[in-house]
Amino acid sequence: MTYLAKPPLHHPSLERNAVGFTRRDYEGRISTLCAGCGHDSISAAIIQACFEIDLEPHRLAKFSGIGCSSKTPDYFVSPAHGFNAVHGRMPSVLTGANIAAKDLIYLGVSGDGDSASIGLGQFCHAVRRGVNMTYICENNGVYGLTKGQFSATSDKGSKAKKGAENKDSPIDLVMLALQLGATYVGRSFSGDKTQLVPLIKGALSHKGTSFIDVISPCVAFNNHVGSTKSFDYVREHNEAVNRMDVISPRAPIRADYKPGELKEVVQHDGSILRLRKLEHDYDATDRNAALGYLARKATEGEIVTGLLYVDPEASDLHDGLNTVDCQLNKLTDQELIPPLSALEKINASLR
Amino acid sequence: MTYLAKPPLHHPSLERNAVGFTRRDYEGRISTLCAGCGHDSISAAIIQACFEIDLEPHRLAKFSGIGCSSKTPDYFVSPAHGFNAVHGRMPSVLTGANIAAKDLIYLGVSGDGDSASIGLGQFCHAVRRGVNMTYICENNGVYGLTKGQFSATSDKGSKAKKGAENKDSPIDLVMLALQLGATYVGRSFSGDKTQLVPLIKGALSHKGTSFIDVISPCVAFNNHVGSTKSFDYVREHNEAVNRMDVISPRAPIRADYKPGELKEVVQHDGSILRLRKLEHDYDATDRNAALGYLARKATEGEIVTGLLYVDPEASDLHDGLNTVDCQLNKLTDQELIPPLSALEKINASLR
Amino acid sequence: MKPIAATNDFVVKFANVNGSGSASANGMFAKVVLRMGVPVGARNIFPSNIQGLPTWYEVRVSEAGWLGRRGGVDLMVAMNPQTWDADLKEIMPGGYLLYDSSKPLPASKFRDDITIIGAPLTELIAAEFSVPRERQLFKNICYVGVLAHLLGLESDTVKQLLTEEFKGKDKLIQPNFKAFELGRAYAEANIAPIGLRVQRSDKVGDRIFAEGNDAAALGAVYGGATFCAWYPITPSTSLAESFQKYCTMLRKDADGKNRFAIVQAEDEIASIGMVIGAGWAGSRAFTCTSGPGISLMNEFVGFSYYAEIPAVIFDVQRGGPSTGMPTRTQQSDLLLAAYASHGDTKHPMLFPGNPTEAFEFGAQAFDLADFFQTTVFVMLELDIGMQEWLTEPFKWDEKRRLNRGKVLTYEHLEQGVPFGRYRDVDGDAVPYRTYPGTHPTKGSYFTRGSSHDKDARYSEKGEDYTEGMQRLLRKWDTMKSHVPAPIIKKAKKRTPDGVIYMGSTDPAMEEALCALESHGIHLDALRVRAFPFSNEVFDFIRDHEQVFVVEQNRDGQLKSLLVNEGGVHPARLVSVLHYDGTPITARFIIKDITEKLQAGQAAALPEKAK
Amino acid sequence: MKPIAATNDFVVKFANVNGSGSASANGMFAKVVLRMGVPVGARNIFPSNIQGLPTWYEVRVSEAGWLGRRGGVDLMVAMNPQTWDADLKEIMPGGYLLYDSSKPLPASKFRDDITIIGAPLTELIAAEFSVPRERQLFKNICYVGVLAHLLGLESDTVKQLLTEEFKGKDKLIQPNFKAFELGRAYAEANIAPIGLRVQRSDKVGDRIFAEGNDAAALGAVYGGATFCAWYPITPSTSLAESFQKYCTMLRKDADGKNRFAIVQAEDEIASIGMVIGAGWAGSRAFTCTSGPGISLMNEFVGFSYYAEIPAVIFDVQRGGPSTGMPTRTQQSDLLLAAYASHGDTKHPMLFPGNPTEAFEFGAQAFDLADFFQTTVFVMLELDIGMQEWLTEPFKWDEKRRLNRGKVLTYEHLEQGVPFGRYRDVDGDAVPYRTYPGTHPTKGSYFTRGSSHDKDARYSEKGEDYTEGMQRLLRKWDTMKSHVPAPIIKKAKKRTPDGVIYMGSTDPAMEEALCALESHGIHLDALRVRAFPFSNEVFDFIRDHEQVFVVEQNRDGQLKSLLVNEGGVHPARLVSVLHYDGTPITARFIIKDITEKLQAGQAAALPEKAK
């Protein structure tokens, strides 16, 4: 589906992308989050990424659950339809919509409470089905909207603002996503836009389940000393395994790097993920190695970021379902209603 | 709590264990499962294990969800209280009971549908809390009771009885349990009682969360060629990493093995897990190594069995909660109801 | 005791062991009678288990066409030693017992007021078959042979049916013939004719023998459903399976690709979530489940109500509460479905009364859901869903189009049709919506379960909230004239008494009405087919002094809904309740209503509650 | 326009920004008035957000003791530019506006029928404080200083309260004094006295100023609860937090170990599952949640009903349906809670009418749950749970023991007391139970949600099932005389009119009754405090020609329950419904009832539904 670009109401100086939109066309309503909240930075990165990959804004479909993080889809890409589901159940709603209208680009935004507590089952199952989506968890280690309880991604021993210590083992959604078959897995930090924007771009261009865990400090309830999800803690323990550029299918290919230093991964839609290794023996296309590396680093207290795994050949849920090319929501009556003769045959078989 | 042993109504020839019970005292009602169902073998192994570790039968508390597997607690250890919860929610019920009455031995029995589909969230969260229990998943890769649909532990490409192929990535509960902090993790096969009985014994004696995944073929719906959970398939791909004996705290220690070949792990209650390695570089006390090994073997299509991980120093949920030694359900009115003076003080503070 | 003599009017019951393969032989028996033109009401009574527990199949042969359960057994085919004693007790005095006489049984095991018919089935079969599983299976068809002789079933018809049944597995046909003949010949040679007979007739017409779940699934196909998200649960599983079957048959395109999708979700919450996602995006989607699933779906159903998203839920009701009786029938999810979820909510329900209506409502539910943008419950019951009923053939008007309701397209938006997601543009309180991706600059909106204004913007203002909630009530009013109307049957004589009922009670009620009439008791009858109730329902109540409300639950849930929605005085509605998990019978209804009329109980208003 | 003149009878409203620290200053204001012996009704009105959105605090000063919301504002403290226009509109003609005059505002921003009072708060504070966060915080206490002068609040009382408030953080006391003095002194020097005054009185007595959630949590402590499993959700979160606070204070043993456990579960389903597990094992356990949580708990609640396991759920009701209005109040979960879960089920509910009752019922719920072995809902509301109410002090009878219901111990079993889990031994339909691990050979049983016989064995027999279901109905009857009885207030004159209401409607209703009486309208009043309803409730209805049912939801849920359980003619119950999320006011009740009486609407039975 392509339509005429948006009428040019905007300030002429705003740069347009290949499909004729300005960055402002990807904005949303004014955020109601706390000043300084990590989630707002992620919204900005999403806006940037959508603009840069030349996505017509209405071709995005935005989903979320409940939480501060889950409010954000209202704050970016207003021309896209948005859906604020019930708490923890966004993955199922997104899956259903994707089944109905597969040609759109699906973005799910959730929080660590929404994804790792009440929503853990749906998260895991959406991943194992290979739903074609980008799933971003805005991970602050607390329930922001209900005022600062531990979430299931809180590290053992991490301290709450009022001093209580978390005793439960943490859930690492990246490890789960890897284990359950996600085909594009990354981790980043709301404070690192240079890393985050390309990760989102790559994810949106990926066919299959993309998961990005973004550590996103909660300035109101989890940014104190003793928290392992504070700005300071994350900055100190952030270990990026690679840096990535995403090159659009249309862009001319330049080869100005020395071989070895770079790895190029061509995705389904022709986009190229150009990976510059920072950790020299990290191979982002080896799932088991990634699992092992992450487990080790987690024990050491390091937060591994970057593109952690990608399978550019991935298939998705629709492949498994063997659906027709036409979106299910566009099938006509004729394509849907069987002929009367079929009904008569069935009647006959039941006599 | 100790009581007089059961009055000796039984055939005198039946051997008694150290607490005065015969094997028959650990039996249950007659099974209503299909003849040949793997689950019945697991029930037999549970009976054997309880008998051998000298557990007074009423000190066991049995829990399950819904499914053929979840019916089994009715078929073993009748003098124990049993609880058939709703589908997929056994872990929470067990957790609550354990909080109320921590001195009992907790056994949860579930199926792969009950644990990995509807119950995945509760399974993961009970594990990460370190509930002191033995959780056995009777894993047949299908929904037995609802007649043969794929469960979430079905391998990708595994075939249903009527031929359909599973397209979703499998959930490996052992991998999840390891990742989420279970402190005793094993896998076995309903057809291998020699391996299974000691695994259960060790689990029941373990303090902390013990998880045992038992492949348990469903003869009615998932024992055909093409299924990766059939008796034949499991026999062919079973790779035991070790063999274990469990030596009770009371038993005299014998040392008749060559050093190196054996590893002894002393558990919290004094019981000793004597592990004979079959896979020479497998270390059952290294969580990260176990994760890596299992991931690799899973890719190769091998089913790794044995005691996969144990942390004998584990703490449990009650440690985290800092509860009193007395079971909460035995606290008296006096211990529970604060004095009137406290109330008056509170009233005063609210004026 | 005189042996019962009856032609085309008796009950045969088969007592078997679950998993022994009896179901197909028993079904065959019922179908033979049907092919002979004699109506049959047939019911499987099975345990919640896979193999080894007792199971029964009850066939009511009724030339008069009474298809409800009758109660009592005229001929018991007792194949299960486990239930022998109880089975024998059920036989009516003068009735018949057919049993496997291969092993001798002591006389004390029998009754002397019935006719005992032994046939050495095991021996007969053992002599001809050697594989154990075959022996087990063919014993079943062997007793059909015995029955064929005893009751006068046409052998050709049996063989014709066997041939059809095993089409594709042709090598099974001859052994089945043989087993059948073994039984038939043995009976012919050894057993005296009995008083029960099946005689060819012409009372079946063009009716079909169909299960409600299968019919509803087919209805969903004709109704344009493209997506089913489900989680297995008895007794709804076969609905999803049938949808798979019919879609595979009718919805493949030329390249073998699917114009449908079916996802077995991880649980019921995910199922309804997917359905809502698809409905939001413009695909007709449904889930099928039973009571426990409805309980779990509560939160999402409230979301669908408030955010106004179409969804269809087939609730195949079983015995509650909790896990209850998974393989027994009830009508006990009404209250839950009607007001599912926290806050003020109301949801439409359809009550098919037979598989034909299951087909019709299975299609219509999607038009209603799309038009009213809300969850529509199709309230099936195990007794309809999982039993084969003799029912009218499925009909479809080829000119019928899917009514997708108020959807603004790209063209509308281009033409400048204004869009506000929750505005009442047409005065019927039904708003317009858009599918995602419709237009680059117009028509996007944000869907949420939190309070919102007419343009779907977040709002905590009391006025925005109440305005929306009041519109939802007006939408509810609009619905009343769109859902299936009740079916009213007037008594032959003017009467102050009425009866209201629904769903699977239909055949038992028809029979009861006829019998009551013959006793001089006249009742006007109304079968409710949908909630919200249309005015006709309340007119009917107003026009009668007392109205019996017959339902299959403990608490009179339909009565509660009638009282609550219609402002009816509860004392004028007299509950007739049957809820032990077996299908309601005409006998029960007749007895209960007669007693209540006699006691005049209904007329006297209870003192406390005037 | 004459400025309003009123002493100890006016409404002050504070308009602030969420997260700006205004709550504690505003609360201080209310407490000062209370300490001066003048009753106060105070309410926070806050958004579903953490920082930056509008929030209000409304204080009704009422010597007469009317604690409900009044409606209208006499003095607005307008600190939020975002809501300035709307806030100004709310001021009654002749009322007052206090604003921060540091920045000049155009005349068009004001009204000329009110008294405008400017105080340069920002400037005053900026001159003395430099840290930005301090400036924000102290501005709040500064306007309290201004108000102290304007209204005649006692400075010493303010300072006393500040000292108590900051006990432990003593270095905050002086700066607060200073900020207060800045405002007070500025006002004294620059602002003319106004018509509103607070004058010391003696109408507060020994009452306390408490929140319902806090009170309920304390009740749970006294009621012997040892375990709370919960999942955060507004407006119930503070209940769990208070339980933590009070347990830490009152339930530590000598070694610092806990005689309680609190688990933040992964969701509401797990919360109720844990509660049921603990209840089964003999610990008193509860969860607290709001509407969405109740929807999710449906399946387990039905399990608890059918398997007969004690559980307590505090439902702090908020605006539904769906996510609805999380920070607004409603009484709209009644129908859901009453009949939660599929199949035939009924669950007791308690309706505390103020924090004191929240304390009492918070304890009593556990006795009821243990005795009746079922889920007991304590139906709180945001308006009670999260607002501070002036309420009677908490009382506890030291001789009171926890009633753990029918539990067989080791000794009973040893003595040979027979045990059958679901037997009705005492004729009250309440069975006996055992805790796990009680006895080596006697007393074990198997708990299940599937159908069972009297000895808890699995059974698919219709008789076993119906026997159990009927006993549950009889148990329900037993319950009626055990739950808190209604409170009846007779009108001064004999009257055919009554009114029924519940929960947080209490203060508004008291005021309304008094006002109606002064207009010559007499109503007998009954406050329902529990479901099932006791006979007194239906006697009350019988004894009146028409009864208004006042409730805070759209669909008249309490009325539905009355009709459904009592066989009452719905036409005799006239709904008075308030449901925009704000607390109901006496004004609303008076107006609605007066109009309905005038229209005679209640008397005329609707034609359709006689």
Ligand SMILES: Cc1ncc(C[n+]2csc(CCOP(=O)(O)OP(=O)(O)O)c2C)c(N)n1
């Ligand atoms: C069923 C249900 N339970 C609980 C809540 C209350 N609730 C709202 S947001 C939230 C947690 C949000 O945490 P997270 O997803 O981490 O988001 P954050 O606010 O931290 O970004 C909870 C528990 C709810 N809305 N619905």
Ligand SMILES: Cc1ncc(C[n+]2csc(CCOP(=O)(O)OP(=O)(O)O)c2C)c(N)n1
């Ligand atoms: C809420 C709910 N949904 C669905 C069901 C139906 N159901 C019963 S058992 C079962 C699956 C059991 O599978 P599994 O746990 O693997 O047990 P198995 O029978 O294979 O041993 C299902 C879906 C149910 N009882 N409750």
Ligand code: SF4
């Ligand atoms: S509470 Fe935390 S997560 Fe929520 S908006 Fe504020 S900073 Fe962000």
Ligand code: SF4
């Ligand atoms: S159906 Fe499968 S799992 Fe169930 S009892 Fe039979 S063999 Fe066992």
Ligand SMILES: [Mg+2]
């Ligand atoms: Mg969070």
Ligand SMILES: [Mg+2]
């Ligand atoms: Mg299974």
